[in-house]
Amino acid sequence: MLKTLFPTLARFRLAVQLVMLFVTVYGSVIVGTYMADKISNNLPALSCAYDQMNGGYCVLIPTQHIIHHRIGEALVRAQQLTFGMVLPLLMSFVAFFAFFFVLGKAFCGWVCPLGTLQELIGKVGRRFNIGLRRFDGEDLGSVKRVRPVKWLLLLGLVFILPLLTGLGVTPHSLGNPYCDICPSRVATTLLTGNTEQLALRLGDNVSFTLGAIADLLIGFMIVGALAIRQPFCRICPLLAFNAVFQRLSPLRLVKKMHENCGKCGICTEACPMDIPEIAKEEGHKAYHEDCTLCGRCAEYCPQDGVIQLKWGPFALFSSSRDYYKDKVKGELPDGTVKPLKFVKNATKPTSADA
Amino acid sequence: MKTYLIPLGLLAATAALAQHEHHAPPAVSAAAPAATQAARPTARLWTIQPLLLPGRAARGERASALLRPQGIAAQTVTVFAAEGPAERLQVEYPLAPEGARIAPATPKVGNYHWVVAREESAEAVRVASTAWYFGNPGDSPKELLKLPKHELEIVPDPLPREHGSYRESEKWRFLVRFNGQPLAGQPVTLETEFGSRSTVLTDAAGIATVLFPRDFKPAEKKAGGGEHEGHSPRRAAFVLSTTTEANGRRYLTAFNYTYGQDGDRNRSLGWGAAFGLIGMLAATPLLRRRKPTASGEHRDA
Numbered sequence: 001m002l003k004t005l006f007p008t009l010a011r012f013r014l015a016v017q018l019v020m021l022f023v024t025v026y027g028s029v030i031v032g033t034y035m036a037d038k039i040s041n042n043l044p045a046l047s048c049a050y051d052q053m054n055g056g057y058c059v060l061i062p063t064q065h066i067i068h069h070r071i072g073e074a075l076v077r078a079q080q081l082t083f084g085m086v087l088p089l090l091m092s093f094v095a096f097f098a099f100f101f102v103l104g105k106a107f108c109g110w111v112c113p114l115g116t117l118q119e120l121i122g123k124v125g126r127r128f129n130i131g132l133r134r135f136d137g138e139d140l141g142s143v144k145r146v147r148p149v150k151w152l153l154l155l156g157l158v159f160i161l162p163l164l165t166g167l168g169v170t171p172h173s174l175g176n177p178y179c180d181i182c183p184s185r186v187a188t189t190l191l192t193g194n195t196e197q198l199a200l201r202l203g204d205n206v207s208f209t210l211g212a213i214a215d216l217l218i219g220f221m222i223v224g225a226l227a228i229r230q231p232f233c234r235i236c237p238l239l240a241f242n243a244v245f246q247r248l249s250p251l252r253l254v255k256k257m258h259e260n261c262g263k264c265g266i267c268t269e270a271c272p273m274d275i276p277e278i279a280k281e282e283g284h285k286a287y288h289e290d291c292t293l294c295g296r297c298a299e300y301c302p303q304d305g306v307i308q309l310k311w312g313p314f315a316l317f318s319s320s321r322d323y324y325k326d327k328v329k330g331e332l333p334d335g336t337v338k339p340l341k342f343v344k345n346a347t348k349p350t351s352a353d354a
Numbered sequence: 355m356k357t358y359l360i361p362l363g364l365l366a367a368t369a370a371l372a373q374h375e376h377h378a379p380p381a382v383s384a385a386a387p388a389a390t391q392a393a394r395p396t397a398r399l400w401t402i403q404p405l406l407l408p409g410r411a412a413r414g415e416r417a418s419a420l421l422r423p424q425g426i427a428a429q430t431v432t433v434f435a436a437e438g439p440a441e442r443l444q445v446e447y448p449l450a451p452e453g454a455r456i457a458p459a460t461p462k463v464g465n466y467h468w469v470v471a472r473e474e475s476a477e478a479v480r481v482a483s484t485a486w487y488f489g490n491p492g493d494s495p496k497e498l499l500k501l502p503k504h505e506l507e508i509v510p511d512p513l514p515r516e517h518g519s520y521r522e523s524e525k526w527r528f529l530v531r532f533n534g535q536p537l538a539g540q541p542v543t544l545e546t547e548f549g550s551r552s553t554v555l556t557d558a559a560g561i562a563t564v565l566f567p568r569d570f571k572p573a574e575k576k577a578g579g580g581e582h583e584g585h586s587p588r589r590a591a592f593v594l595s596t597t598t599e600a601n602g603r604r605y606l607t608a609f610n611y612t613y614g615q616d617g618d619r620n621r622s623l624g625w626g627a628a629f630g631l632i633g634m635l636a637a638t639p640l641l642r643r644r645k646p647t648a649s650g651e652h653r654d655a
Binding site: 028032033130131133186194195196198199200201202203208211212215216217218219220221222223224226227228231 | 496621625626632
């Protein structure tokens, strides 16, 4: 029964993503108005706080708020240092890590609503035979050029600016600057029929500018995701946040070196984040900071047991030649699928799309 | 199995301590008065109903709040908590000239607390009630709201979520009950700080569905240029009131809180859509088909 419903890991992941998209955008319909807040307190890594129908919040909003309201203010009021700063921040992080302990970076590849939306748009792009663009050196340049952006966003917008605002150095409207430019805020609220977050706040230049950046990003993401896989994930500070602690979670990607590694490169081709290290490296180096634990590299590795998704000692999924052969019949490593009939007639696929 | 239970236990253990900070705690928090002061006609009384109004709080003050009764001759202010030690679930605070300084059940307990001021005589019972959100984790107010706390009550159904608020142009439900029983056909009057007034009747289940009027007056510009600070919406006070008589006594109860300005005010959907379109246009060059490369071809392993 399960095998029929979910013949591949990708199909199973898509089902999980769709369920989590519903939970993270409309979850309060199921768990109740107040319970959604409770879940946020327990699992502070879910969805956007600006969406009033969701089932939980993203961890970046409490992080910015604690740094802004608690640390900045507590530093000003030094006598509150312990209870005002250390404990709230520590506890927020502990709750995040508890959640992270179970899911690890799979949050990005299996739960994140914005990741799911980008992937769904990418599937539309493949169906409409829109050519895939990749960060592979030949097309959009090296992926290594993009990687620092997520760290800069994490450091600057999630930590430094909220702290400076709490200290009274920067204006109050820079209290949660990452949320203000986050395209997920716009996307998930639009999915509930709320256009407020798309609309730009007038009369405050800082808010207007930050909101404009969010709208530019969501616009770019909607069209860009047709051609580039996971365009926003590459610069998402939550991916960086997860990457800092990825070695602490039992859920991880495990890669053994095989004699063909670095030659076929199919795993990198399958990787939605265009990670070349997965093909060339092994062990810790193969489980790269950009990995979202989607498992596509394991699905498309044609060698038995070379790439695995593991939780502690348990192998949840292992690459195998038979699985690979079945898999490529329906979808090529880069996501290319049989285009829709009228699209196929209109645009003949090139050899690269074969 | 045990391996899987450990993280779940850890989640439960940390649940009580990890907390999102508020943008602006609903209603009468420290941030709210500052945000609304500029637009408020503070000098005049906008209602004769009994109110519990917030006093000024120090920046960063979360462990206590100052509430000042208005239009009611109360001696104390009573705070009901959803959780905490039994002796702290209902606490009376004496009234000083500046108001009553209330606190959560314990310093660690947050979320909504229910606050009541009461004036009683042989002929009448007058009650002012409000809810106060302390910025820490705590039990949801579901059970707290279910619990009858005085004879005639106006009970929000529900209270706004952590990052939410009542807003202009929105409809919200309030349960009216007397001695714990819903009152059908009971008139409930809404008055706002900006002078709006309307009355609705409760349905058979005792629910009054209240439409918050779109009545915010333009805010005064601040020296810095913005109409308000940061991401907190402007808020203003409202009061719901109802009266009934039983056993020769007249009961009047009011629930006051704040509502926010409609999210669409001072926002431009046109500008937002324009920037969204610019983003889309910027991405369109990516849709051009690139020249086929060897790396795009499928290899048969």
